[in-house]
Amino acid sequence: xxxxxxxxxxxxxxxxxxxxxxxxxxxxxxxxxxxxxxxxxxxxxxxxxxxxxxxxxxxxxxxxxxxxxxxxxxxxxxxxxxxxxxxxxxxxxxxxxxxxxxxxxxxxxxxxxxxxxxxxxxxxxxxxxxxxxxxxxxxxxxxxxxxxxxxxxxxxxxxxxxxxxxxxxxxxxxxxxxxxxxxxxxxxxxxxxxxxx
Numbered sequence: 001x002x003x004x005x006x007x008x009x010x011x012x013x014x015x016x017x018x019x020x021x022x023x024x025x026x027x028x029x030x031x032x033x034x035x036x037x038x039x040x041x042x043x044x045x046x047x048x049x050x051x052x053x054x055x056x057x058x059x060x061x062x063x064x065x066x067x068x069x070x071x072x073x074x075x076x077x078x079x080x081x082x083x084x085x086x087x088x089x090x091x092x093x094x095x096x097x098x099x100x101x102x103x104x105x106x107x108x109x110x111x112x113x114x115x116x117x118x119x120x121x122x123x124x125x126x127x128x129x130x131x132x133x134x135x136x137x138x139x140x141x142x143x144x145x146x147x148x149x150x151x152x153x154x155x156x157x158x159x160x161x162x163x164x165x166x167x168x169x170x171x172x173x174x175x176x177x178x179x180x181x182x183x184x185x186x187x188x189x190x191x192x193x194x195x196x197x
Contacts, residue, residue, distance in 0.1 A: 001074045003170040007095075008048045011084055011175040017045045018178050019190045020082055028099045030080040036190075043187055048081035048097070060108050064115050069144045071166040072127045076107070083131075085180045086173040090151070090162055093140065093173060094131040094181060117155050126152060129166070134182045142166055 012018075022035055022042040033045035055077035057068045081097035098104045111127065118125055126141035132151075140162070141152045149169040150158035163169035179188040 001071070001078055001167060001170070003167045004075060004078050007084070007086070007170055007173055007175070008079065008081075011178075012047060014175050015178055015191065017190075018047055018082065019043045019187045020046055020184065021187065026099070026102075028080055028082075028103075030082070030099070041186075043190060046082060048079040048084070050079055051077055053077050055104070057108075060111065063112065066115075066125060066144070068127065069142055069147050071147055072129065072142055072144075075129060075166060076104075083181050085176040085178055087176045088162075088169075088173050090132075092133050092176065092180070095170075095173075096129055096131065114154070121155055123155075123157055126150065126158065128152075140169075 017033070020031075020043065022044040028046065030046045030049040031044050032047055036043050055073050057073055061067055076098060079097055080100065082099060083097060084095040086093040086095060096107075098107060114128065115125060125144040127144060128139045128141045130140040132138045132140065137153050138159070139152050139154070141150055141158070142148070143150055143158070143161075147165045148161045149163040149166055150161050152158045163172070177188075177191070179185055179191060
């Protein structure tokens with residue numbers, strides 16, 4: 001997905017080194033560079049790493065007896081990556097990307113629960129791909145039938161359409177500081193070279 005590639009490039013041009021807290025049980029192909037150890041935690045640099053394949057949702061599609069929209073397959077198949085922070089005309093956006101194979105499996109498990117809830121409430125099938133602000137219950141999803149991007153609350157009808165497709169939505173994003181993600185707020189000092197040990 002060209003628009004996602006361009007957004008990744010824009011993010012890395014502003015923040016050449018991305019950081020996450022190091023967990024030896026939660027490794028990723030996107031982790032690069034040397035581990036840095038501090039008093040209460042260790043941090044490791046990472047950067048989105050191309051997967052270069054459309055994610056195979058075949059078993060998932062078979063389980064739910066529905067074909068997943070191609071844009072979702074392209075999006076989740078593009079990179080191994082942590083979440084990428086962004087600003088849109090609608091507010092803050094945290095793009096959900098997959099850290100490793102286990103993260104992919106968890107995502108599909110969550111998505112099955114999402115699909116079952118939508119069927120229970122007779123809602124159109126959608127696939128979530130981004131969060132909004134940390135305290136909000138609103139998610140950004142792709143309508144599986146139309147490909148439109150919509151703002152949605154779990155188990156409720158979509159509140160509004162925000163873009164005609166996923167590529168258009170991503171093309172309008174501006175990179176935001178990576179430390180705005182709730183799990184990285186304590187790493188803000190790492191984004192200043194003067195703060196590195």
